Amino acid sequence: MQFMLLFSRQGKLRLQKWYVPLSDKERKKISRDLVQTILARKPKMCSFLEWRDLKIVYKRYASLYFCCAVEDQDNELITLEIIHRYVELLDKYFGSVCELDIIFNFEKAYFILDEFLLGGEAQETSKKNVLKAIEQADLLQEVRTVLYQQIDTDTSTTN
């Protein structure tokens, strides 16, 4: 996978994960163009399209579009399953996830994605294991470290 974008129906980016080295300017341009292209597609159309020299796989869940750019040899149908698995993980973590959850807790959405995919490939195929790892990592945030006395409450989950 080269990159994954999540965006709303108004074209606002909610998450962008890039697995290829591109400058900020290039990323902005690609996001803008691709988002426009996908938003222009009619609902009955295919989930796959060729765009520039990439294969794009996208699916809409409620008000959010999940869009991945994959390479030529990648299996588009299984990419749909990857997208679905990520949505399931978000759903389990947030409890009936909606767009607002992802807006207000975008850093968590990234953390979950980083436990599921690494370098564009799936690193863990068990839902349970991904969620367990996130849970443990979240706990680590709460723990006082030996070196610092202050409790860090900035990004705690109780917020």
Next chain:
Amino acid sequence: MPAPIRLRELIRTIRTARTQAEEREMIQKECAAIRSSFREEDNTYRCRNVAKLLYMHMLGYPAHFGQLECLKLIASQKFTDKRIGYLGAMLLLDERQDVHLLMTNCIKNDLNHSTQYVQGLALCTLGCMGSSEMCRDLAGEVEKLLKTSNSYLRKKAALCAVHVIRKVPELMEMFLPATKNLLSEKNHGVLHTSVVLLTEMCERSPDMLAHFRKLVPQLVRILKNLIMSGYSPEHDVSGISDPFLQVRILRLLRILGKSDDDSSEAMNDILAQVATNTETSKNVGNAILYETVLTIMDIKSESGLRVLAINILGRFLLNNDKNIRYVALTSLLKTVQTDHNAVQRHRSTIVDCLKDLDVSIKRRAMELSFALVNGNNIRGMMKELLYFLDSCDPEFKADCASGVFLAAEKYAPSKRWHIDTIMRVLTTAGSYVRDDSVPNLIQLITNSVEMHAYTVQRLYKALLDDISQQPLVQVASWCIGEYGDLLVSGQCEEEEPIQVTEDEVLDVLEGLLVSNLSAPVTRGYSLTAIMKLSTRFSSVNRIKKVVSIYGSSIDVELQQRAVEYNALFKKYDHMRPALLERMPIMEKSATNGPTEIVQTNGETEPSVVEPKHPPLVTQPANQANDLLDLLGGNDVPVIQTTMPTKPASAGGELLDLLGDLSLSGGPAPAPAPSVPTSQPSFLLDGLSSQPLFNDIAAAAIPPMTAYNKNGLKIDFTFERANPNPNIAVITIHASNSTEADMTDFVFQAAVPKTFQLQLLSPSSNVVPALNQGTVTQVIRVLNPQKQQLRMRIKLTYTLKGSPVQDLAEVNNFPPQSWQ
């Protein structure tokens, strides 16, 4: 200073902004606060500030001043800091800036951290955005972690290794020892990532590929277990156990089995099993089937398995889910060359997909349909494709039109059908037809001698209806110029001849000249057509008037033509009929030199060249190439003709530089070679007085006797092939003065290394006795270095039942033949 506001607070605030300007103001205020906070080196709130910065970055605002802060966070001991710091690094830093290298040391430390989640963060970041320098520095650490027994880390290290290998391929060797027992893991995460790593290594290095072939049995076993094992809640997706792993294994098997019989055989059974047992009601099952089909088609599978695969694709085509249909069409496109007959069985379904609403599906269906057209189904297929051409989106029309032309040229059942098809395309998609189609069509029409009257009539009628589609207008005006006499004489056999007068025809052509719809090129065509009619029509005065008017046209091209034609009328009227006479049938081959050359080195090995059709002339790089590749793959290569001169050049279309008078008419790909005869005429360039017919080259070279023994005499006659003066065209005439026929006569020739030779097919292989006839054959010799022509010939024939063979050297070529 008050504590910086919390992340969620900021998000809430920003979302209340009602206008872009309001949002920008809030963001700027917050950025200023964050910047001062950074300046104060505040450790407590750095994490919070960076998080807010990342949010603002996502909204599209600049955040580069936070880059160094991310590095400080990464270096912190607090897990929260590290988490946000690494996230920030992945979002804000990129490998083109040297700043990112500062991360290297932190990552190195974190890779050795006591907490696995910290190690995980480091591996993730390195595997996501590590530059080549970082990868080089840290590959050792990654390799170490690849050997750990901690599966949480091992799976991440495997994918990190994949990234390292992608960035620095030379480091691949380093990871080889660690891959030893990767597949014996029970943990699915590790298994999955290991398969990805192995795939990457095999794709990059044939040595690795050979090395890992021995893993095939193990992979087959793992796959088998996945399929046969019962329900496993942890990895189940709609009743299928770990589809992600299954797909990756299938992909690795594909790479390992390609071009290797043993491996392919070892996986035959499991592939058949997966193909037949996988549940197809949900997308996930189809994903596995899709991968299986791809694997079956790529390895050396037995034919039964291949048929099974194509049938799966056929079933996919009927699936309601359009994603599945899309995937099926893509795969069929890949296999149509190798398994043509199997794909043909699904032709009707594919043709139905032309009517699908989805653009990508339509495109694939179109490409596939063209690939499936053959002599048997041409009529039916063409009907569907023309219907598609009528109703499709403009983006398809050009490709579809080109495809129709190519298919029609290859498989036209009759000339009439061919012309009708062309007409249909020109009238329905005339403006989308490619520019190079115009000369091709003209050439095609010229060659269909008996259809000239019909063609010009139909084109004329089409012009009356609509003059907006330029390619149609260009072809039509050219034809009217050529065959206008047939038009007014009303001698059409194919359909009811129309009654049209010379004046009406000239009205139409003049109308094209003045119309706003006509492109400059089109005007050129019609002016020339009018000129040509001066020798075919009787109303010469009218034509003279038109031509003289345009002598002062603003358009330089038209002006030049008009002035030249005027000159024809005034000073060179005696040449006019000859210049403007009917075009000879154009030779169907590339203009510049022989394309099928057999190189010899002067040995006695014969250089017999089969009279194959010349290969495709290189086409301009456009999408027609894709269609051509599909159509021209294994079949008879498509004859590509090139119009000797583009019509835009002054007077170019008056004279055919190839000047071929061969009468090898008949359906488009004429197999018989054409014998070039008298020299073509050169252009009357402007007002210069070059001789009209340049016979010098042809007449100059005297014929010679190359061989004369045992009653067999072989004479050589010479021409120069235009436009390439380095090519000598030699015609051999073999005659037999004995009392019996020489049968099975074969003439072979070899030339020294510096030459190239092409032998066209002989007129026959029986040399009749007593000089009653000759066998002729054309040899073309390319002599770029202008060296003395020498040839060794070998003759074999049967005389009175006994075979005769002889070799001879031919050295007495006249100097003009090679100078």
